[in-house]
Amino acid sequence: MQEYLLKMEGICKTFPGVKALDEACILVKKGEVHALMGENGAGKSTLMKVLNGLLQPDKGRICLEGEEIKVENPAAALKKGIAMIYQELNPIRDMTVAENIFIGREFMKGLFxxxxxxxxxxxxxxKRFGLAIDPRARMRTLSIAQMQMIEIMKAISSGAKLIVMDEPTSSLTDEEIKVLFQKIEELKKAQVSVIYISHRLEETFTIADAVTVMRDGRYIATRDVEELDKNTLIQMMVGRELSNIYPKEEAEIGKTVLEVKNLCGDRFWDISFQVRRGEILGFYGLVGAGRSEVFRRIFGMDSGSGGEICLDGKALSISRPYHAIRSGIVMVTEDRKEDGLVLCRSIQENIALPNLKRYQKGPFLNGEREKKECREIAGKMSVKMSGLHQLAGQLSGGNQQKVVLSKWLMEQPKVLILDEPTRGIDVGAKAEIYALMCEFAKQGLAIVMISSELPEVMGMSDRMIIMGEGRIRGEFRREEYAQDEILKSALGGKEKEEG
Amino acid sequence: MKTEGKFLKRENVALYVRNYALAVIFIFVCMVFAIASPTFLTMTNIIGVLRQVSVNGILAVGMMMVIITGGIDLSIGPLAATAGVVSALLLEKNEGILVPAVLAGILSAAIISMWTGMLVAKMRIAPFIASLSTMSIAKGVVLVIADGVPHTIKDKTYTNIGNGFLWDPSKTGGLSIPIPILVFTAVAIVVGVTLYKTRYGRHIYAVGGNENAAIASGVNTVRVKFCTYVFNGILCGIAGIVLAGRITSGQPTAASGYEMDAITAVIVGGTSMTGGVGRISGTIIGVLIIGVLNNGLVLMGVSSYYQQIIKGVIIAAAVLLDMKTKKN
Incomplete structure (x- = not known):
């Protein structure tokens, strides 16, 4: 029996309104590659942030080599031998490879x-790891895969016993992945343990020795990879009952409103689909599948290279959100703070912002009408506020989202795109937003709902399109919905024949 | 509608407190000077202060708009000088064409500010750098036009814009309104109405508050930014005319260093340097505080060296106040 290098037990972490970790645990043996799996939002990243000291747990203990430790911050984690390699690398690009590896631990010669x-x-x-990289080269001249290698070297040179890799292969080519796996094998030989987070099932079976599955912030099980097959693993990841918080009501589905043909962009290819009046179309995929990018292109926030966007049968040319809004396509973006609201301005100003033309009276704005209509729509969306002059930044996430909905539904749009509409919103407000979606659909709006939460998409949509790695991988009608089929499709289309 | 007014007050307590706090500071400063110097509260001195703050006031109001969009304009001094020189030169060559000459002066400042507008809005160069470029260009341009020398303004009406009164003060025992104050008031009203009552004004706040959200709401942020720099250029032109009237000549080096006074007034007035927040009332009080400080310190015989130090401390104190009221 090998000894455990890392034991995290009974870890709890609550964010306002959400229990992110509920008695989560993970046990990692020395020199083992341990995969941590689960759906989006299962709590993997939160658990790793606790390990890395970015978050402090409310409860639970962390033991490293049998000794209980407290990790105050990432620097302390590194000192104790825990290194983390993030999905998004941020090396200092204008410094050399050697400088980056030894940053913060420079060799000194006197003062210099x-x-x-x-x-x-x-x-x-x-050389020890067989990497042909010049230590004098500047970081910016390296490929992403090489930068990742440098991060790993940095971790090893600082004496890391445990390296956490969060989606390390998401931006690598197949060739580069092979090299990465070789290096991970070498790490194993050097008795370094690796916690490997990935959405790709195949990778887990190739590289990992053991798997821990998490779901809804809870520990589900740990198995050796040899005793597992893909279906069991998916079963373990999904295995939850659909609770009935989705007030899905049937709306009359009419003619096609939005049709997208062979749309291409930087990170997605050949996307074609249609949305009809009164329909809620779900777009599901794992994080990074390219869903948001497709709709940012359709809404004119990103530019694209090819394809056609038709509204009511007429081709549109959209290069700015203004064009989309004018045609009746509106989008509730993924990040309210980033591009949804002007947080330092009032609720009224935010609601009125895209609708100011309505209130134009000569050279000025008709303030009375603006106030009246903003109050009406905010009331319809049941925004909880102390007054229209409250600053948008003072509202809770759910109410902010309702303000965003208000600003878009003032003028009757034709297509409503919702990108992660319930992210960071408490359960009560979620239910309200679902109810509003049903009502909009009944009024004849065509709705696209992008979500990483499978139960939500299954509960709310009439039809679902699955995306993976920038392409459409499958399509399901409501009566065909089955969690494991959908997840399989999202994880990698090839598995479909087997299941 | 009355309840709405009350609501408005309760919701914006922080903002009101800040505006009142500024007013309180202003009154306090005035009181200190009134006690320290017997001449401070005389009619002549008050009118003198008001006349002096007018040019900075017009510039500060324009600067505030630029800062609300999240930008800054360092080129306002040379822009003002351009307007003065161009109008003075035109009048020198053709007497009696006051109105076209003044308009041409303002227009020339507006045209130069298009350079900043283009660099910032279209080319997405940082406003600090873009306006630094314009500052240097405008300084050169105005020296070329003026051939390096001041041009005297003989037109009585023109010099009255800087030195005149609404009515003759000698008949009312020194009580009158200087023309520059009228110009400043008019500019402040126009800018206030633009900011609060027009679509463009709302767009200015949105662009500065969150540019991405503004774009996603269909705002043409490029146009908004460009227009704001040009609008500011026009105001610089107006300030330049008032200044040229006061010093009775178009001087190529006039108004140099005025950008710092304008920025100071805007910041003291509670406008956020990151954009999106700022009110005209705050900027006016900011301008008055700076003006009274300058005047009072001179009256008290404080050397100009110490004046600089005191002004610097005031800026830091105002920004600290700004941060504190925002946190709550």
Whole structure:
């Protein structure tokens, strides 16, 4: 029996309104590659943030090599031998490879940095792992895969016993993934443990020794990879009953409103679909599947290279959101703070912003009418506020989302795109937003709902399109919905024949 | 509608407190000077202060609009000088064409500010750098036009814009309104109405508050930013005319360094440097505080060296106040 390098037990973490971790745990043996799996929002990243000291747990204990430790921050974690390699790398691009590896731990010669020694050390390290990278090269000249390798080297040179890799392959090519896996094998030989987070099932079976599955912030099970097959694993990841918080009501589905043909962009290819009047079309996929990018293109926030967008049978040319809004396509973006609301301005100003033309009276705005209509629509959406002059930034997430909905539904749009409409919103407000969606559909709006929460998409949509790696992977009608089929399709289309 | 007014007050307590706090500071400063110097509260001195703050006031109001969009304009001094020189030169060559000359002066400032507008809005260069470029260009342009020398303005009406009164003060025992104050008031009203009552004004706040959200709401942010720099250029032109009238000549180096006074007044007035927040009333009080400080310190015989130090401390104190009221 091998000893455990890391034991995290009974970890609890509550965010306002959400229990992100509920008695979560993970046990990692020395020199093992341990995959951490679960759906979006299962709590994997939160658990790793606790391990890394970015978050402090409310409860629970972390033991490293049998000793209980407290991790105050990422620097302390690194000192204790826990290194984390993030999905988004941020090296200092204008410094050299050697400087990046030894940053914060520079070799000194008196008062000055010993450049020669650090370069020699870096060279030796790179050679040991068979990497053909010049330690004197600037970081910006490296590929993303190479930068990732440098991050790993940095972790090893600082004496890491445990390296956490969060979706390390998401931006790598197949060739680069092979190299990465070789390096992980070498790490194993050096008795370094790896916690590997990935959405790709195949990778887990290729590289991992053991798997821990999480769901809804809770620990589900840990198994050796040899005793597992893909279906069991998916079963473990999904295995939840659909609760009935989705007040889906049937709306009359009419003619096609929005039709997209062969749309291409930087991170998606050949996207074609249609949405009808009164229909709620779900767009499901794992994080990074390219769903948001497709709709940012349709809404004119990103530019694209090819394809056609038709509204009511007429082709549109959209290069700015203004064009989309004018045609009747509106979008509730993924990040309210980033591009949904002007937080330092009032609720009224936010609701009125895209609708100011309505209130134009000569050169000025008709303030009375604006106030009246804003109050009406905010009332319809039941925005809880102390007054229209309250600042948008003072509202809770759910109420902010309702303000965003208000601003778009003032003028009757034809297509409503909702990107993660319930993210960061408490359960009560979620239900209200679902109810509003049903009502909009009844009024004849065509709705697209992008979501990473499978139960939500299954509960609310009439039809679902699955995206993965920038392409459409499948389509399901409401009567065909089955969690494992959908998840399989999202994880990798190839598995479909087997199941 | 009355309840709405009350609501408005309760919701914006922080903002009101800040505006009142500024007013309180202003009154306090006035009181200190009134006690320290017997001449401070005389009619002549008050009128003198008001006349002096007018040019900075017009510039500050324009600067405030630019800052609300999240930008800054360092080129306002040379822009004002351009307007003065262009109008003075035209009058020198053709006597009696006051109105076209003044309009041409203002227009020339507006045209130069298009350079900043284009660099910032279209080319997305940082406003600080873009306006630094314009500042240098405008400084050169105005020296070329003026051939490096001041041009005297003989037109009585023109010099009255800077020095005149609404009615003759000698008949009312020194009580009158200087023309520059009228110009400043008119500019403040126009800018206030633009900011609060027009679509463009709302767009200015949205662009500065969250540019991405503004774009996603269909606002043409490029146009809004461009127009704001040009609008500011027009105001610089007007300020330049008032200044040229007061010093009775178009000087190529007039108004140099005025950008710092304008920025100071705007910040003291509670406008957020990150954009999106700012009120005309705050800026006016900011202008008055700076003006009274300048005047009172001179009356008290404080050397100009110390004046600089005191002004610097005031800026820091105002910004600290700004941050504190925002947190609550």
């Amino acid at each position: 940095v010993d450049k020669k020694k650090s370069e020699a050390e870096a060279e030796a390290l790179l």
